[in-house]
Amino acid sequence: MSKNILAYIVSLLLLCGAIVLGVTIGTVSISPVVLWNPASDAAAANILWNIRMPRVVLAGLVGAALAIAGAAFQGLLKNPLADPYTLGVSSGASVGAVMTLFFGISLPFLGTFTLPVMSMIGALLTMFMVMGFAKLVDRSMKMETVILTGIIFSSFLGSIISLMIALTGEELRQIIGWLLGSVSMRGWPYVQMALPFIVIGSFVLWLNRRELNAMLFGEERAQHLGVDVKKRKLLILIGGSVLTGAAVAVSGTIGFIGLVVPHMTRLVWGSDHRHLLPLSFINGASLLIICDLVARTIISPTELPIGVITSFIGAPVFAYIFFRQRKGGSLNA
Amino acid sequence: MLSIKNLSGGYGDKKIIEDVSFEVEKGEMLGILGPNGSGKSTLMKLISGVLPVKEGMITVDGKQIADFPPKELARTMAVLPQLHVHAFSHSVRETVSLGRYPHQSGWFSSWSKEDEQSVIEAMRLMDISHYETSQIDQLSGGEQQRVFVAQALAQNASILLLDEPTNHLDINHQKELLDTIKKQAIEKDLTIVSIFHDINLAAMYCDKLLLLDKGEIYRIGEPHEVVRELDVEAVYRTRVSNHPHPELPKPQITLLPNVKRDISLTQVRAEDFLISSQMVLYRSKVPLKTVSSAVVNPGSGWFRNFMNRHVDAAYNIDNSPAEMKSFIEKNELKSTDTVGMMTAVQTEHAVVKEYEGPFGTVVITVTAGVGNGVDVSKAVERTMHVGTINTWIMVNGTLSEEAFIQAMITATEAKTKALQQERVLDPLTGTIATGTSTDSCLVAATQQGEYLPYAGPITEIGKLIGRGVFECTVEGIKVYREAKKA
Known part of the structure; x- marks a missing residue:
């Protein structure tokens, strides 16, 4: 049990460190003191609370959402290559966003929020279409069916995105920028918009932590153990899709986090979903905050797309952990 | 008591099991025998509720299993399927603990003393306590099999369905496992239905045997009524010879290979x-x-x-x-x-x-x-x-x-x-x-x-x-x- 407590302490410390670094480092350096004593430097406090903090929190939420959704999908699909984008939900979100940019859509009352709202709608529509189609094909909704359906929808929606990119003119930069993913210049309203989906989605997944453990041994085995497989599967798929949709809607398609954070967490702390889900959530947040920090500071004042950095940092870290784990026996023994 | 009446079913529209009826009393162990493709596993899946029943009824103490909610069914009936490969590894303890899933309820259900005891007892019975913290993918096939048996035992169900429980086990662990299961059956009045590949093991441990052929019951009864040369030869299409067990009043069989003894004619002179x-x-x-x-x-x-x-x-x-x-x-x-x-x-x-x-x-x-x-x-x-x-x-x-x-x-x-x-x-x-x-x-x-x-x-x-x-x-x-x- 002490191992689990240690895991949470280490992960939370990492997260705190990431947040402090995230809000203090930038084109203007800010002393961490400002965090608990805003009066010491009013201008810095303004930057910290109105520009950097929402950005860091958004990055953290997106990272957390993608990581916990990835962990759940990998467990549910019993496939180490699964990630939040496997089911095509992200492609749906992208179509919604790219369409908004391509046609210059602006919905009444929403203004600049047209894009994330359209993206969220795209994600939810895709989710229901994927599940509906999978159910049509195979009433018991075997995971292989769901994966294949997701791939079919992804590639179809991907072609629509490609088509819009091919036909677009001046919006190209905007579209590509969005597709590569970013959490910059979003502010608190984006945080507010994503937060309820991420809280609900994560909670739904966490409620299914024991069921996910059982389903690692296959749906049939889970059923033997008393899991209401159909219901639980649907809940997990919906929970993960809501998380993915919300994350993509506010930040674009940021790769790697959803695939790799669950793996790193699993390698270090074990694959018990009771802990894997919350730990992935925390570590996903930390990693994306750090990646965003690097993206905006490494060749400052130019900002790199965050997706470039997630892979750039994540892959070597993953490689190192993978190597240590295979070489030195189990880290979690 | 597990009762199966006129059961038919299979995959999709195809009926693999046809009109099978039998009963297993508390404390009794029924062995299912039959060649590959005779429908043994399908019959198991029908009983465990993984496959839908087309015709007939499966009842436990008079209650249809179709009416059981999933968790209640798992508290009543534990299943040991054939071993499966899995992508992610659990520790032995985590795996056995999953057997307690049907006993937990609520969002924040905590681990009770009873849960803990059942897990420890199951690990002890299967002789895996010393692997507790190992990852199951690092264990041998036989050790993994014992972990899964322990998982099923931790469910504390009154009915055990086993699909070739002795798979991957050496003869010592085959004996230990079946001894343990048999002992549990007697002590806790369990009802056990188990698929066997090994006719001799089945004859030794089971009270009743069911010989399945092409989805139908070819013969059912006590071992001496079922393990008979002619029946086994007819169903398995192989030559066997019957002989008694040296210590138990149970019939055993020996394969008769078709390879002729390669010898020149010898004469005793x-x-x-x-x-x-x-x-x-x-x-x-x-x-x-x-x-x-x-x-x-x-x-x-x-x-x-x-x-x-x-x-x-x-x-x-x-x-x-x-x-x-x-x-x-x-x-x-x-x-x-x-x-x-x-x-x-x-x-x-x-x-x-x-x-x-x-x-x-x-x-x-x-x-x-x-x-x-x-x-x-x-x-x-x-x-x-x-x-x-x-x-x-x-x-x-x-x-x-x-x-x-x-x-x-x-x-x-x-x-x-x-x-x-x-x-x-x-x-x-x-x-x-x-x-x-x-x-x-x-x-x-x-x-x-x-x-x-x-x-x-x-x-x-x-x-x-x-x-x-x-x-x-x-x-x-x-x-x-x-x-x-x-």
């Missing part, structure tokens, strides 16, 4: 017997099927070497098998391949004769001494003495099981007749002896050539044995008496 003052020795090129009351390797078996050793009358008989074994090894024979007898009689006086019949020949060997003749009808407690009349009957032919026994009876009758003719007396009672106190008899056959189903006194072979043993014994007694006089 009287002139090939080596006779010396130390022993009578016959070495066959091929193993002979043998039934005997020898000192080393008595009972039945296949052996190449046959030794009748001369020992002193004062020979210490207490640990004779061990001493005899080392004597055999000293003579550069393998004790596992040699039937060994002893006699106080001078072995160079052995009588070896070959008798020819229409089917082939029989070689009879007798060493006779009548110093301690016994009239069996008047025998009371007597001390053991070194054996005196040793009779070997070696048949160039194929004997059935009953022919071996009949040959033995015929030989004994002939021996008794010889003693009567020679007027050998029981020194204590003064009546005519029927044998001596430590006689041995051996019947061996090449199991080549003509099949001889019977060996009673009026069969061709029985006639040869009767005459041969009689003549050889009479001659042996005469030689013995001559030697005594001299």
